[in-house]
Amino acid sequence: MDAGAVLVADGRGLTIDGHENGFYLGPTLFDHVTADMSIYREEIFGPVLSVVRAADYEQALALASDNPYGNGVGIFTRDGDAARDFAARVNVGMVGVNIPIPVPIASFTFGGWKASGFGDLNQHGADGFRFYTKTKTVTSRWPSGIRGGASFVMPATTGEGH
Incomplete structure (x- = not known):
């Protein structure tokens, strides 16, 4: 204030x-927050919202992208081109279009970029599963010349111990 x-x-x-x-x-x-204020420069969690006013679209995009934190941002518009452009160009980890940041729905990832990020993966969604999953990669190469004798049928069991 x-x-x-x-x-x-x-x-x-x-x-x-x-x-x-x-x-x-x-x-x-808080309203009328500017980029030089500590309330803008520091990442505040909790039920605190700061309204930063931009003169135009490009300035709004730059405000979100140039901030040292990159947790989440939302755009509210009826212009699909603006929404697609914003989502593609903004340098932030979570983007909401006509909704606030799309969390805490567990099926979506939760994790920011830049100084907002922590760890290698996001905390929810597919990345959360990846953290607790043991993956296996199999790389193989088969010699050529066996196509003529290849069988592409599923083996059937006869019930006789096969």
Whole structure:
């Protein structure tokens, strides 16, 4: 706020019945945040949203791409060309089109790029399975000249111990 951002929704002072001694932060919204503010330069997790205003599409794309963090970003538009261009060009790990960042649905990956990333793989989706999967790679080469005698039928069992 001292840097010029406008606090629209203040989540401080939230108490939860039965847990009055806990430390909670309710939804918090800052507007008129600029790229030189610490609230923009630092990656904040929790129910905190900063609204950064861009003069045009290219500036908005650059704001997201040039940020040292690359966790997620969303674009809201009725222009399919703009959505495809944004998704292809933005330098961020998770992109939502007409939805906020598409997580925490476990079937989607969750993991940012740049200073937002950690580990070799994302935490959910196919990469999560890859982390816990032991893969096997088989590389083989077969000599030529055996096509004439090759059999392309599934062997059948006769029930007689075959």
